[in-house]
Amino acid sequence: xxxxxxxxxxxxxxxxxxxxxxxxxxxxxxxxxxxxxxxxxxxxxxxxxxxxxxxxxxxxxxxxxxxxxxxxxxxxxxxxxxxxxxxxxxxxxxxxxxxxxxxxxxxxxxxxxxxxxxxxxxxxxxxxxxxxxxxxxxxxxxxxxxxxxxxxxxxxxxxxxxxxxxxxxxxxxxxxxxxxxxxxxxxxxxxxxxxxxxxxxxxxxxxxxxxxxxxxxxxxxxxxxxxxxxxxxxxxxxxxxxxxxxxxxxxxxxxxxxxxxxxxxxxxxxxxxxx
Numbered sequence: 001x002x003x004x005x006x007x008x009x010x011x012x013x014x015x016x017x018x019x020x021x022x023x024x025x026x027x028x029x030x031x032x033x034x035x036x037x038x039x040x041x042x043x044x045x046x047x048x049x050x051x052x053x054x055x056x057x058x059x060x061x062x063x064x065x066x067x068x069x070x071x072x073x074x075x076x077x078x079x080x081x082x083x084x085x086x087x088x089x090x091x092x093x094x095x096x097x098x099x100x101x102x103x104x105x106x107x108x109x110x111x112x113x114x115x116x117x118x119x120x121x122x123x124x125x126x127x128x129x130x131x132x133x134x135x136x137x138x139x140x141x142x143x144x145x146x147x148x149x150x151x152x153x154x155x156x157x158x159x160x161x162x163x164x165x166x167x168x169x170x171x172x173x174x175x176x177x178x179x180x181x182x183x184x185x186x187x188x189x190x191x192x193x194x195x196x197x198x199x200x201x202x203x204x205x206x207x208x209x210x211x212x213x214x215x216x217x218x219x220x221x222x223x224x225x226x227x228x229x230x231x232x233x234x235x236x237x238x239x240x241x242x243x244x245x246x247x248x249x250x251x252x253x254x255x256x257x258x259x260x261x262x263x264x265x266x267x268x269x270x271x272x273x274x275x
Contacts, residue, residue: 016251016252019212019251020248020251020252023210023211023244023247023248031060031202031205032201033060033064033198034060034063034064034067037053037064037068037189037191038064038067038068038071040189041068041135041164044135044162044164044187045085045086045134045135045162047162048134048160048161048162049162049187050153050156050162050163050164050165050184050185050187051162051164051165051185051186051187051188051189052141052164052165052166052167052171052172052175052185052187052188052189053065053164053165053166053167053188053189053190053191054166054167054168054169054171054172054188054189054190054191055168055190055191055192056168056169056191056193056235057168057237058235058236058237058238059191059192059193059235059236059237060191060236060237061139061166061191062090062139062166064191065088065137065139065164065166066088066139068086068088068137069086069087069088069137072085072086072135073085081127081130081131082108082109082131083131083132084108084131084132084133085132085133085134085135086133086134086135086136086137087104087107087108087133087135087136087137088107088137088139089103089104089107089136089137089138089139090139090140091103091138091139091140091141091143091144092143093143094143094145095143095144095145095148096145096147096148097117097145097147097148097151098117098120099148100144100148100151100152101117101120101121101123101124101151102114102120104124104127104128104136105120105123105124105127108127108128108131108133110123110127121151124155125155125158125159128155128159128161129159133159133161134161134162135161135162135163135164136155136161136162136163136164137164137166138152138163138164138165138166139166139167140166140167141165141166141167141171141174142167142168142170142171142173142174143167144165144174146177146178149174149175149178149181150178150180150181152165152181153180153181153184156184157184163185165185192234193233193234193235194232194234194235194236194239195234196225196229198234199225199228199229199232199234199239200220200225202236202239203219203220203224203225203228203239203243204219204220206239206240206243207219207220207243210240210243210244211243211244211247211258213247213250213251213256213257213258214256214257215256215257216257217250217257217258217259218257219243219258219263223260224260224263227260227263227264227267228242228263228267230267231267231270238270241270242263242266242267242270243258245266245269245270246258246262246263246266249262249265249266250262
């Protein structure tokens with residue numbers, strides 16, 4: 001039985017190290033939930049309808065939004081401004097009006113980012129129009145102050161750009177402070193926890209497309225799923241962390257698939273359950 005869990009000769013030390021490096025990087029896997037979300041964003045973008053995306057941390061909001069931006073290719077003809085269909089920005093804490101404007105200019109690689117607020121506003125409107133921006137995704141939008149939210153609403157109205165506010169449930173409280181902002185961002189998409197069947201499907205997809213160990217670990221089995229369900233509580237980000245850590249540890253110990261003891265050890269270290 002011991003031979004079954006030995007890494008095959010096809011994986012030498014350099015191969016193993018490279019696989020470990022790959023597992024430590026941020027990955028993009030187009031999950032069914034992500035495809036459905038991207039279709040929803042497509043509709044908002046075509047209709048130029050602003051909206052919000054809400055969910056707890058580690059439910060997949062950020063990676064899904066950033067992937068959408070990556071899929072919306074930037075193009076540029078000689079002598080013309082680039083066409084940037086989708087801008088994505090991870091908002092800093094206490095986002096003010098001036099920081100909003102300079103941030104948008106930086107996203108479009110515009111050089112002149114200094115000036116008074118009226119000058120910056122005029123510059124932003126000109127650049128967003130020249131770059132034919134269709135959608136702006138603002139992640140961690142609960143960090144935006146009231147004045148900056150009003151400016152964002154105006155950008156949506158005046159330039160007919162679909163602005164997507166992404167954040168935790170605190171975002172709902174923030175936008176309710178101004179009725180005009182609330183009405184502009186009434187349409188909402190919620191990222192939820194994975195159910196038991198979704199967790200099983202995600203585990204199988206991760207095994208096949210992300211972990212890619214020499215032999216299948218069959219982590220969709222009942223015992224492994226019981227462990228993962230308790231440890232992750234349905235958070236896809238936690239599932240990713242646990243599975244990748246288990247795969248790394250498997251490769252480091254010279255095994256070819258994740259065993260239940262290895263998974264149990266990683267779950268004990270990474271579980272959301274209070275110890």
